[in-house]
Amino acid sequence: MARLVGSAIGRATTAILDADLKLAENVIAADEKVDDLQRDLEARAIALLARQQPVATDLRIVVTSLRMSADLERSGDLAQHVAKLARLRFPESAVPRDLHATILEMGQLAQRLMAKSAEVIITKDVDLALQLEQDDDAMDMLHRTLFQHLMDDRWKHGIETAVDVTLLGRYYERFADHAVSVAKRVVYLVTGEHADEIAPPTAVEGT
């Protein structure tokens, strides 16, 4: 699921920047697969709880996977929202030229965040999980940049575009939040502590 939604947000970003209708349709249709995976995960988690009656760590893993799948399903919806906006504004791009770089960065960062979360799920690497919080700060900064553009007196793209850009900013920010949330759930599984209670790793030179 993490891989699928990471790919979806990347492609949705391309679709909205290039006003690529076919790619947008493709992202919209592909979300079905994520929803199917979530339903399948839920059914298997319940079957597991019923038949194997896991306790302690095993139980926490099952419950955590249920919670994670909700984050990932929602992330897929958000990628789909970006693609739907691309479709709505086709053949125009919903994003004015002078904001392309910022939206591209938000899209790429969202994709990287989700890729890291996928890695965290596989490796259970707590340090990597804690890095995501810092990446999320970068997303918040991009979001602020976007708002500064919107609030600038020289904004010349009108209300419709302001509305589109406001929603887009929100979609990326929420997507990033869900990616961070997935990683935090892994931290909780591994350490038994909520990520907020653990000091983030000190930045290493050159990183």
Next chain:
Amino acid sequence: MARLVGSAIGRATTAILDADLKLAENVIAADEKVDDLQRDLEARAIALLARQQPVATDLRIVVTSLRMSADLERSGDLAQHVAKLARLRFPESAVPRDLHATILEMGQLAQRLMAKSAEVIITKDVDLALQLEQDDDAMDMLHRTLFQHLMDDRWKHGIETAVDVTLLGRYYERFADHAVSVAKRVVYLVTGEHADEIAPPTAVEGT
């Protein structure tokens, strides 16, 4: 949780329409209680799964309650977002006078939807649960009305207010979605079928 977040969205709406800072602060602080309840619910659900190892319907109830609590926690965040916007724009109201009626209706409808969901949780009334979908259609209509105002050439409130109103609309719409989602989970519990697969009740005269 449903009662708390239903009250929160109502008070947040008053706070933003009346530019009532004290009420806004109150809503923002009160969300802590919802978060505590969710953590408590999660801990108790896991303890229940571990100690009592429920199967069949009991198991589904526990898993559903976990999912519901996530919807309700998120609804609380959305009410908090409305209150934060009220605080950000104080002593102004974030909502221009000619949109007060629409935002008031959205706030009241959001509160009613959540009250119905609370009722559905207690009564397991499937018909009432299915009604929520129709209420949600009303919310979508209000959301469209809001967008029509925004897109109207006569919009004279500037970009900042357009951004605020766009986000507000999104908060109420998402809040309503979560309320519907809670009710749908009850339907699934009671009937074993997802709500989408059940025909909605025919509208009765006078309702």
